[in-house]
Amino acid sequence: MSEQADVIVVGAGLAGLVATYELTRAGRKVLVVEQENAANLGAQAFWSLGGLFLVNSPEQRRLGIKDSLELAMQDWMGTAGFDREREDHWPRQWAKAYVEFAAGDKRQYLHDLGLRLMPNVGWAERGRGMALGHGNSVPRFHLTWGTGPGVVDVFLTKVIAAQKRGLVTFKHRHQVDQLVVTDGAVTGVRGTVLEPSSDLRGVKSSRTPIGEFEFAAQAVVVTSGGIGGNYELVKKNWPERLGKAPKHMLTGVPAHVDGRMLEITESAGGNIVNRDRMWHYTEGIQNWNPIWPNHGIRIIPGPSSMWFDATGKRLPVPNFPGFDTMGTFKYILDSGHEYTWFILDQKIIEKEFALSGSEQNPDFTNRDFKLLLERIKKGAPGPVEAFKQKGADFVVRNNLRDLVDGMNALTDEPLLDYEDIEREMIARDREVDNKYSKDFQVTAIHGARNLLADKIVRVVAPHKILDSKNGPLIAVRLHLLTRKTLGGLETNLDSQVIKADGSVFDGLYAAGEVAGFGGGGVHGYSALEGTFLGGCIFSGRAAGRALARDL
Numbered sequence: 385m386s387e388q389a390d391v392i393v394v395g396a397g398l399a400g401l402v403a404t405y406e407l408t409r410a411g412r413k414v415l416v417v418e419q420e421n422a423a424n425l426g427a428q429a430f431w432s433l434g435g436l437f438l439v440n441s442p443e444q445r446r447l448g449i450k451d452s453l454e455l456a457m458q459d460w461m462g463t464a465g466f467d468r469e470r471e472d473h474w475p476r477q478w479a480k481a482y483v484e485f486a487a488g489d490k491r492q493y494l495h496d497l498g499l500r501l502m503p504n505v506g507w508a509e510r511g512r513g514m515a516l517g518h519g520n521s522v523p524r525f526h527l528t529w530g531t532g533p534g535v536v537d538v539f540l541t542k543v544i545a546a547q548k549r550g551l552v553t554f555k556h557r558h559q560v561d562q563l564v565v566t567d568g569a570v571t572g573v574r575g576t577v578l579e580p581s582s583d584l585r586g587v588k589s590s591r592t593p594i595g596e597f598e599f600a601a602q603a604v605v606v607t608s609g610g611i612g613g614n615y616e617l618v619k620k621n622w623p624e625r626l627g628k629a630p631k632h633m634l635t636g637v638p639a640h641v642d643g644r645m646l647e648i649t650e651s652a653g654g655n656i657v658n659r660d661r662m663w664h665y666t667e668g669i670q671n672w673n674p675i676w677p678n679h680g681i682r683i684i685p686g687p688s689s690m691w692f693d694a695t696g697k698r699l700p701v702p703n704f705p706g707f708d709t710m711g712t713f714k715y716i717l718d719s720g721h722e723y724t725w726f727i728l729d730q731k732i733i734e735k736e737f738a739l740s741g742s743e744q745n746p747d748f749t750n751r752d753f754k755l756l757l758e759r760i761k762k763g764a765p766g767p768v769e770a771f772k773q774k775g776a777d778f779v780v781r782n783n784l785r786d787l788v789d790g791m792n793a794l795t796d797e798p799l800l801d802y803e804d805i806e807r808e809m810i811a812r813d814r815e816v817d818n819k820y821s822k823d824f825q826v827t828a829i830h831g832a833r834n835l836l837a838d839k840i841v842r843v844v845a846p847h848k849i850l851d852s853k854n855g856p857l858i859a860v861r862l863h864l865l866t867r868k869t870l871g872g873l874e875t876n877l878d879s880q881v882i883k884a885d886g887s888v889f890d891g892l893y894a895a896g897e898v899a900g901f902g903g904g905g906v907h908g909y910s911a912l913e914g915t916f917l918g919g920c921i922f923s924g925r926a927a928g929r930a931l932a933r934d935l
């Protein structure tokens with residue numbers, strides 16, 4: 385195939401691959417322009433855990449979870465908190481359509497492509513404690529068998545097959561710097577050819593130019609991802625409602641998540657909405673084996689670890705591990721310090737610590753049953769144990785006094801008072817003698833264990849953390865970690881980019897994270913988790929199908 389394509393797709397991440405797949409199904413020719421090398425196909429989705437938000441799935445029903453479209457819609461809208469007239473116009477419609485997709489043909493669409501799910505369903509973002517407020521009322525986080533690479537693979541396989549049929553051409557190391565606009569419509573892209581790179585996936589690559597390029601097509605789909613790898617942009621757009629932007633955050637995404645295409649698209653005439661909405665994490669740890677600069681990993685915690693701020697104050701209700709990411713974020717920034725502490729024991733780490741990232745879950749990622757079985761053996765899963773032993777943020781000791789000394793030694797100022805922590809830990813341990821408690825965190829643990837799946841694989845039975853038979857004691861210093869961009873290019877339900885005057889920008893489409901996963905902010909202010917890969921799939925599919933229909 386020559387460079388004459390029907391459509392140019394900018395970015396070979398999940399959203400770009402899905403749009404390309406849909407276009408090639410309809411026989412359209414696609415030129416995929418990507419700044420990284422071929423090793424990075426699938427981009428962020430490859431690194432992801434592959435968690436998918438589904439509603440009333442067979443997996444949920446098998447576990448006795450009663451979910452429904454109405455309950456999910458209530459949760460989504462309570463979490464999103466849409467409150468802006470113009471900026472939330474399309475996001476509201478995308479949210480409704482997306483929840484219907486998650487309760488409708490999402491699972492079948494992926495199943496038909498060969499994607500398979502784990503039988504267990506995780507309960508992420510358990511919420512703020514009010515039925516109409518933030519959070520998932522029931523578990524909805526479906527883990528893919530094969531994690532992120534499994535999700536990428538089902539689309540990539542089809543795209544490679546289409547490449548063999550002459551329908552797809554990849555232009556790697558081609559960085560788009562400009563959209564070409566002719567008579568008010570987007571007709572192509574211009575940019576810089578970067579020097580070849582043999583870097584491994586995820587490694588920050590050079591930006592040394594070796595040439596220029598220009599390609600033309602009937603339409604361009606921008607699928608370039610968010611801003612999470614560019615902390616200057618994160619700070620520039622920082623939501624003041626969460627407090628002052630942190631001085632430092634770990635980076636939860638590769639360096640190519642640089643946000644450049646947002647500005648490039650805006651200067652061509654595309655409208656950006658909800659730029660102050662983002663989804664970062666409070667449970668980041670420094671990767672002892674980093675791939676990209678300042679690489680942080682997120683702990684996906686079960687509910688039992690005790691959570692303290694930098695000065696040793698227990699985080700207030702409902703800021704328990706895994707309940708309310710944004711509420712906890714605000715509490716932390718208001719505390720005047722940018723890190724917090726988990727205190728737990730060996731029993732908790734073994735069952736309740738999951739690490740987000742495909743490379744941190746080799747059993748699920750490589751579909752390795754033998755390795756998977758090791759999870760039921762005594763001891764933490766291998767990657768968690770490696771962090772416990774080698775991670776710069778872990779302190780492991782046999783008694784609380786030594787633990788607190790170790791925690792103080794890890795920070796610039798020794799802010800923790802042993803007596804304060806001891807009083808809090810002893811008081812909490814007294815609350816686990818009954819099956820009920822006035823301590824809401826203990827009550828939440830009992831509540832979670834009413835769900836068989838949580839009881840078996842995720843939530844440890846309430847027990848005394850200070851009892852040495854459950855030891856050693858473990859403290860983990862938690863950093864703030866960048867990840868997702870919730871705002872972005874405003875798009876209609878066909879993923880067409882909208883201009884500042886509200887009209888459609890002819891020839892220009894956007895999908896995935898750059899479009900706030902659809903509409904410029906399908907999540908509103910907060911997310912229910914597992915909704916991002918699905919957002920790439922839904923919005924990438926919408927772009928591909930609309931173009932296949934209209935070209």
Ligand SMILES: Cc1cc2nc3c(=O)[nH]c(=O)nc-3n(C[C@H](O)[C@H](O)[C@H](O)COP(=O)(O)OP(=O)(O)OC[C@H]3O[C@@H](n4cnc5c(N)ncnc54)[C@H](O)[C@@H]3O)c2cc1C
Nearest residue numbers: 395397398399419427428429432435560609896897916917
């Ligand atoms: C560790 C980790 C765990 C995650 N876990 C989950 C999960 O369990 N569930 C979930 O739903 N989500 C998860 N996510 C989020 C999800 O993976 C991402 O939001 C999603 O994959 C984004 O896909 P995208 O196609 O929009 O953008 P990206 O994956 O960022 O791809 C964009 C591509 O565009 C290219 N590009 C950018 N600018 C240009 C340019 N100017 N010229 C040419 N090319 C360009 C980039 O190089 C990149 O290849 C996780 C993310 C990470 C990093």
